[in-house]
Amino acid sequence: MKGYTSKKRVLYNQLANEFTEFLNKFEKIAHNEVNGMYCYKRTTSDGLTYYEVFKAPTAKDENGNTYERYPSSSGFGFGMALCIRGDES
DSSP states (O other), rough: EEESSSSEEEEEBBOSSSSETTEEEEEEEEEETTTTEEEEEEHHHTSOOEEEEEEEEEEEEESSSSEEEEEOOOOOOOTTTEEOOOOOO
Protein backbone atom coordinates (compact mmCIF):
# COMPACT_ATOMS: atom_id res chain seq x y z
CA MET A 1 0.00 0.00 0.00
CA LYS A 2 2.91 2.33 0.44
CA GLY A 3 3.87 4.25 -2.60
CA TYR A 4 7.26 5.79 -3.02
CA THR A 5 8.92 7.55 -5.92
CA SER A 6 11.98 6.34 -7.76
CA LYS A 7 13.08 8.10 -10.95
CA LYS A 8 9.68 9.77 -11.45
CA ARG A 9 7.87 6.44 -10.99
CA VAL A 10 5.78 5.31 -8.03
CA LEU A 11 6.73 1.89 -6.65
CA TYR A 12 4.37 -0.08 -4.39
CA ASN A 13 4.88 -2.97 -2.00
CA GLN A 14 4.12 -6.38 -3.46
CA LEU A 15 1.15 -8.31 -2.14
CA ALA A 16 1.89 -10.34 0.97
CA ASN A 17 -0.14 -12.91 2.92
CA GLU A 18 -0.13 -10.61 5.97
CA PHE A 19 0.94 -7.03 6.52
CA THR A 20 0.19 -4.04 8.72
CA GLU A 21 -0.44 -0.57 7.37
CA PHE A 22 -1.73 2.53 9.20
CA LEU A 23 -2.51 0.40 12.31
CA ASN A 24 -4.69 -1.92 10.20
CA LYS A 25 -3.86 -5.62 9.97
CA PHE A 26 -4.40 -7.23 6.55
CA GLU A 27 -4.65 -11.01 6.07
CA LYS A 28 -5.09 -12.76 2.72
CA ILE A 29 -8.15 -15.01 2.91
CA ALA A 30 -8.34 -16.25 -0.68
CA HIS A 31 -6.87 -15.86 -4.14
CA ASN A 32 -8.56 -17.06 -7.32
CA GLU A 33 -5.73 -17.68 -9.77
CA VAL A 34 -8.13 -18.09 -12.71
CA ASN A 35 -9.55 -14.55 -12.57
CA GLY A 36 -6.85 -12.88 -10.43
CA MET A 37 -9.23 -11.87 -7.64
CA TYR A 38 -8.06 -11.55 -4.04
CA CYS A 39 -9.93 -11.39 -0.73
CA TYR A 40 -8.26 -9.76 2.27
CA LYS A 41 -9.55 -9.40 5.81
CA ARG A 42 -8.73 -5.98 7.27
CA THR A 43 -8.91 -5.46 11.03
CA THR A 44 -8.66 -1.88 12.24
CA SER A 45 -6.99 -0.75 15.44
CA ASP A 46 -10.53 -0.27 16.85
CA GLY A 47 -11.31 -3.95 16.22
CA LEU A 48 -13.62 -3.41 13.22
CA THR A 49 -13.42 -6.07 10.50
CA TYR A 50 -13.74 -5.46 6.76
CA TYR A 51 -13.42 -7.82 3.82
CA GLU A 52 -11.89 -6.37 0.68
CA VAL A 53 -12.24 -8.11 -2.68
CA PHE A 54 -10.26 -6.82 -5.63
CA LYS A 55 -8.34 -7.65 -8.76
CA ALA A 56 -4.78 -6.67 -7.97
CA PRO A 57 -3.36 -3.87 -10.08
CA THR A 58 0.07 -4.49 -11.49
CA ALA A 59 3.18 -2.35 -11.20
CA LYS A 60 6.78 -2.63 -12.36
CA ASP A 61 9.80 -2.64 -10.09
CA GLU A 62 13.02 -0.75 -10.76
CA ASN A 63 14.22 -3.65 -12.95
CA GLY A 64 11.07 -3.64 -15.10
CA ASN A 65 9.62 -6.83 -13.57
CA THR A 66 5.83 -6.87 -13.22
CA TYR A 67 4.24 -7.66 -9.85
CA GLU A 68 0.81 -7.44 -8.22
CA ARG A 69 0.12 -4.83 -5.55
CA TYR A 70 -2.63 -3.83 -3.16
CA PRO A 71 -4.96 -1.16 -4.61
CA SER A 72 -4.55 2.40 -3.40
CA SER A 73 -7.56 4.13 -1.80
CA SER A 74 -8.60 5.50 -5.17
CA GLY A 75 -8.60 1.92 -6.51
CA PHE A 76 -11.69 1.05 -4.48
CA GLY A 77 -15.13 1.75 -5.88
CA PHE A 78 -17.90 0.30 -8.02
CA GLY A 79 -16.55 -2.09 -10.63
CA MET A 80 -13.00 -1.91 -9.27
CA ALA A 81 -12.86 -3.32 -5.75
CA LEU A 82 -15.29 -4.05 -2.96
CA CYS A 83 -14.99 -3.40 0.76
CA ILE A 84 -17.70 -4.76 3.04
CA ARG A 85 -18.07 -4.65 6.79
CA GLY A 86 -17.76 -8.11 8.30
CA ASP A 87 -18.74 -7.84 11.95
CA GLU A 88 -22.30 -6.47 11.87
CA SER A 89 -25.22 -8.55 13.06
